[in-house]
Amino acid sequence: MTGSPRKLQPEASRTGPSGQAFEPGLYVVSTPIGNLRDITLRALDVLAGADLVLAEDTRVTRRLLDAYEIDARLQSYHDHNGEKIRPVVLERLEEGARIAIVSDAGTPLISDPGFKLARDVIEAGYEVTAIPGASAVLSALCIAGLPTDSFTFAGFPPPKTSARESWMEGFATAKSTLVFYEGASRVPDCLASAARIFGDRQGAVCRELTKLHEEARRGTLAELAAEFAQSGAPRGEVVIVIGPPSDDSWDQDRIDEALAIALAEMRIKDASALVAEQSGWPRRDVYARALALKDASR
Structure with a gap:
């Protein structure tokens, strides 16, 4: 002390x-x-x-x-x-x-x-x-149009896809709005990863805050990912804001029900990926539940 x-x-x-x-x-x-x-x-x-x-x-x-x-x-x-x-x-x-x-x-x-x-x-x-x-964090929150009563600032995501998505999975079950910085050149790839990990959440890409060309693009993560995949990387300093999961939350019982349906037609890996995308749960947690369900059914 x-x-x-x-x-x-x-x-x-x-x-x-x-x-x-x-x-x-x-x-x-x-x-x-x-x-x-x-x-x-x-x-x-x-x-x-x-x-x-x-x-x-x-x-x-x-x-x-x-x-x-x-x-x-x-x-x-x-x-x-x-x-x-x-x-x-x-x-x-x-x-x-x-x-x-x-x-x-x-x-x-x-x-x-x-x-x-x-x-x-x-x-x-x-x-x-x-x-x-x-503060770029607070400025982005002010114009994103997403809940501000609880938020998590997560810093910079890792640059490589696998590390970035693993990092994002650590925030997938968070109930707060997420805020992080990203280099402009990596924004399209980052949004594609966010759409895969966080599902159909609302997001905002806030650029050049307080400057002449300040801009905020808003939409679902999938919409933003598609938009920037087509337009290419933006210019300037970027803050990405991701809204919290909807009130239609997934508890373990709902995860198990969805897995039971998916496992009837898919391999464990594919079923886990699908349910993780639908629910917003980390893929490793869904995969663990899928293994447990498979073991229980034997």
Whole structure:
């Protein structure tokens, strides 16, 4: 268990550009995902007052800072140098520094290496403060037209088909809306996999959020898969949203009934694949039930 944040001497605090108290610690700062106007006044205060700004790509962050005439000291922080930079950050925090971390776009720690830094800072007993703002996950949920009362952010799917579909099967019985990122070039293949694993659920492909060519295409997964198979891969940054299964849920009794009908005409493998597609259950779970039914009938 980590202890409470370290107590700093009163003289360690100072005021930021807006006059608010600006204490030493790590500040996780959300930045725009496209439209540069989507940054908060508080975020600008922190970036202007920080002793050091950690950036995924300093060139990208410099463009943002230049747009708001902020002259901050930048340090790259990413997967390849994180092990080296984290001890340096902790040393600076020990000295009473105010350090901000940003990603190229959106909220840091969401599918980027900032998590390890925040974890180490917390374990060392220093303050971590979130400066909220733009997020592609939340923006996509807002325009997808799918339930938002419960959702699961799943990150990036694996690139290869077999690994991707196995990964998707792990979410097949989830009752919440699913949100994940995908590289634009893989969107057609990803939607084809989603249609096979999740069945006839509703989905949305949200592209270029907050930018000039923002777009959301909606429909069943099968419809979206067919549309992108014909049109090809989209351009830009993509978020895929998949609605939850319908209220017409499949319990084990219904699975067994469907399997009994399918097994009368099909091999176990084919019957399991069919029922899994119909029900939204993971194929491995349906296959296990099919084996159990076969064994019980002998």
